[in-house]
Amino acid sequence: MSRKTHNQRAWFFVLPVVALVAFNAIVPLMTVVNFSVQETFGDNMFFWEGVTWFQQTLASERFHASLLRQLLFTGIILAIEIPLGVAIALAMPRRGPWVSVCLVLMALPLLIPWNVVGAIWNIFALPEIGFLGNLLNGMGFNYNYTQQPLAAWFTVVLMDVWHWTSLVVLLAYAGLIAIPDAYYQAAKIDGARFWAVFRYIELPKMKRVLTIAVLLRFMDSFMIYTEPFVLTGGGPGNATTFLSIDLVKIALGQFDLGPAAAMSLIYFLIILLLSWIFYTLMMRNEEQ
Amino acid sequence: MANIRLVDLRHSYAAAPRDDGDYALKRMTIDWADGGAYALLGPSGCGKTTLLNIISGLVTPSEGKVLFDERDVTALSPEQRNIAQVFQFPVIYDTMTVYDNLAFPLRNRGVAEGAIDTRVREIAAMLDLDAMLPKRASGLPADGKQKISLGRGLVRSDVNVIMFDEPLTVIDPHLKWVLRSKLKELHQQVGATMIYVTHDQTEALTFADQVVVMHDGAVVQIGTPIDLFERPQHTFVGHFIGSPGMNLLPCTIENGMAHFDGIAIETRARPKVPAGASKFEIGVRPEFVRFADEGIPVRIAKVSDAGRFHIVESRHGDTAINLLVAEGTALPADTAHIRLDPAHTQVYADGWAVT
Numbered sequence: 175m176s177r178k179t180h181n182q183r184a185w186f187f188v189l190p191v192v193a194l195v196a197f198n199a200i201v202p203l204m205t206v207v208n209f210s211v212q213e214t215f216g217d218n219m220f221f222w223e224g225v226t227w228f229q230q231t232l233a234s235e236r237f238h239a240s241l242l243r244q245l246l247f248t249g250i251i252l253a254i255e256i257p258l259g260v261a262i263a264l265a266m267p268r269r270g271p272w273v274s275v276c277l278v279l280m281a282l283p284l285l286i287p288w289n290v291v292g293a294i295w296n297i298f299a300l301p302e303i304g305f306l307g308n309l310l311n312g313m314g315f316n317y318n319y320t321q322q323p324l325a326a327w328f329t330v331v332l333m334d335v336w337h338w339t340s341l342v343v344l345l346a347y348a349g350l351i352a353i354p355d356a357y358y359q360a361a362k363i364d365g366a367r368f369w370a371v372f373r374y375i376e377l378p379k380m381k382r383v384l385t386i387a388v389l390l391r392f393m394d395s396f397m398i399y400t401e402p403f404v405l406t407g408g409g410p411g412n413a414t415t416f417l418s419i420d421l422v423k424i425a426l427g428q429f430d431l432g433p434a435a436a437m438s439l440i441y442f443l444i445i446l447l448l449s450w451i452f453y454t455l456m457m458r459n460e461e462q
Numbered sequence: 463m464a465n466i467r468l469v470d471l472r473h474s475y476a477a478a479p480r481d482d483g484d485y486a487l488k489r490m491t492i493d494w495a496d497g498g499a500y501a502l503l504g505p506s507g508c509g510k511t512t513l514l515n516i517i518s519g520l521v522t523p524s525e526g527k528v529l530f531d532e533r534d535v536t537a538l539s540p541e542q543r544n545i546a547q548v549f550q551f552p553v554i555y556d557t558m559t560v561y562d563n564l565a566f567p568l569r570n571r572g573v574a575e576g577a578i579d580t581r582v583r584e585i586a587a588m589l590d591l592d593a594m595l596p597k598r599a600s601g602l603p604a605d606g607k608q609k610i611s612l613g614r615g616l617v618r619s620d621v622n623v624i625m626f627d628e629p630l631t632v633i634d635p636h637l638k639w640v641l642r643s644k645l646k647e648l649h650q651q652v653g654a655t656m657i658y659v660t661h662d663q664t665e666a667l668t669f670a671d672q673v674v675v676m677h678d679g680a681v682v683q684i685g686t687p688i689d690l691f692e693r694p695q696h697t698f699v700g701h702f703i704g705s706p707g708m709n710l711l712p713c714t715i716e717n718g719m720a721h722f723d724g725i726a727i728e729t730r731a732r733p734k735v736p737a738g739a740s741k742f743e744i745g746v747r748p749e750f751v752r753f754a755d756e757g758i759p760v761r762i763a764k765v766s767d768a769g770r771f772h773i774v775e776s777r778h779g780d781t782a783i784n785l786l787v788a789e790g791t792a793l794p795a796d797t798a799h800i801r802l803d804p805a806h807t808q809v810y811a812d813g814w815a816v817t
Contacts, residue, residue, distance in 0.1 A: 365570035
């Protein structure tokens with residue numbers, strides 16, 4: 175039995191971390207909490223409002239609409255990027271000189287700043303002068319993302335797929351090359367076809383990296399702001415106004431700091447909750 | 463079940479091999495009898511896994527043919543050859559239960575579920591896995607996983623050969639023995655040809671009826687454990703098998719007799735000297751060296767206790783000669799004479815036994 179030592183000096187060693195976390199997380203978050211329960215008219219005059227802003231936000235049709243758009247967008251890009259990323263990773267060579275070529279090509283979109291991606295696609299998809307817009311119209315499609323909601327959605331989704339599928343590819347590829355050859359050899363001997371090899375060897379072995387990929391892509395896409403803002407500015411109308419764009423409109427456009435703060439907190443909790451659900455679902459059975 | 467023949471086999475991993483050194487496997491022709499228990503024994507990097515993978519079809523040889531019952535299977539895939547292989551590290555399908563793991567090869571081949579069920583339960587009983595069947599395979603210990611790997615080979619009733627690539631590497635020492643006896647028992651039960659790759663002589667000698675010793679990409683001897691012990695065809699076999707290995711004494715051949723440092727040594731047969739040989743050695747196992755009143759004078763360097771034996775290390779000049787002496791035998795002091803048992807003393811020319 176070891177004797178318990180009563181020495182409070184250890185707390186001093188934790189202090190720097192406490193201070194750091196306080197300054198970069200707790201203090202800013204608390205100011206948001208502060209705003210979310212009060213009304214302000216400037217001049218540092220605050221009036222207590224309690225949970226009014228939260229009630230208002232949760233009941234607001236505008237919030238519901240942008241939340242719905244957000245869920246739809248995230249759902250669509252996850253449904254495209256995860257399978258597509260895995261498929262590309264499967265198709266990539268595992269050995270030889272082409273490996274590095276493929277990896278560099280895959281990494282390129284990830285290196286471009288987000289607002290530049292938005293600007294690139296803004297021009298690329300313009301109906302008259304943009305390559306994509308011109309091409310689609312030339313093929314007989316009536317395509318104009320600045321005016322048609324469907325075209326705007328198509329462009330935003332395509333842009334996100336172009337920008338972020340690589341991340342899924344790289345993660346899935348890392349998972350794939352970590353599988354020892356013996357697994358493939360055993361599968362060959364067991365007479366497993368391509369689909370069985372994927373289903374029973376590759377997919378289970380990629381589970382951890384895919385969990386990371388899904389979580390990263392979920393969080394990033396759920397918070398997406400810059401790219402659609404530069405591309406469509408949330409339009410046409412409110413067609414591509416996702417949560418963060420809406421939030422900025424309320425906070426900085428209308429300067430409704432109270433409702434914006436309440437919305438931020440709700441937004442944050444939704445992300446936290448959904449991440450937890452994703453993680454729990456994907457990691458089920460892992461601890462056996 | 464099949465009789466396996468490797469004809470003029472040769473393999474190189476290099477794209478354009480130039481000389482013998484580029485070949486991981488030197489030219490060889492071997493017959494593996496149907497239903498035999500073989501061990502492929504050799505140090506790491508001697509080409510035994512390459513040879514195994516050529517038989518299983520995971521590697522296509524650069525030259526030569528692989529025949530199963532005289533049918534050329536050189537170009538066929540492992541699946542078409544109908545073989546089973548157990549790898550060094552257990553390969554199991556993590557997400558499946560033990561039952562589904564065992565059923566997997568049969569399901570891939572479109573066998574009816576009823577037949578699968580009978581067969582899986584039969585094999586599980588053989589491997590003592592019955593109680594584990596509904597469990598998830600990933601939860602089993604290493605020896606259980608290795609049994610599953612083996613079971614996936616055994617469920618197919620018509621496998622031509624079951625191959626083991628150092629299957630006990632990750633198994634705890636006290637379970638190695640259990641699993642090895644299980645293998646031996648299974649061999650008698652199912653009667654399939656089994657080829658067992660290992661670098662551990664104990665594993666090879668206890669498992670196999672016939673041991674194939676490999677060295678540097680070539681097969682140096684094929685024989686029963688007793689053959690390998692008593693009649694090593696190559697100094698490598700003498701040295702690699704046995705503990706301690708065979709004593710090798712440099713010698714000259716004069717008038718048809720081997721001479722070690724001027725002392726005539728009587729050997730099993732009068733050596734017929736092959737033309738062009740440059741290096742001669744006398745090989746004798748420590749078990750067949752005795753202390754005597756006259757013979758080779760030696761100095762005793764070290765005695766170590768190996769349980770029922772003493773291992774005596776003696777020296778004649780620079781040449782070390784080991785003896786195994788039964789416990790309780792009086793050991794001479796500093797210097798002594800030793801005698802080699804002529805029936806077990808063999809002359810080697812350039813490494814190969816001379817008869």
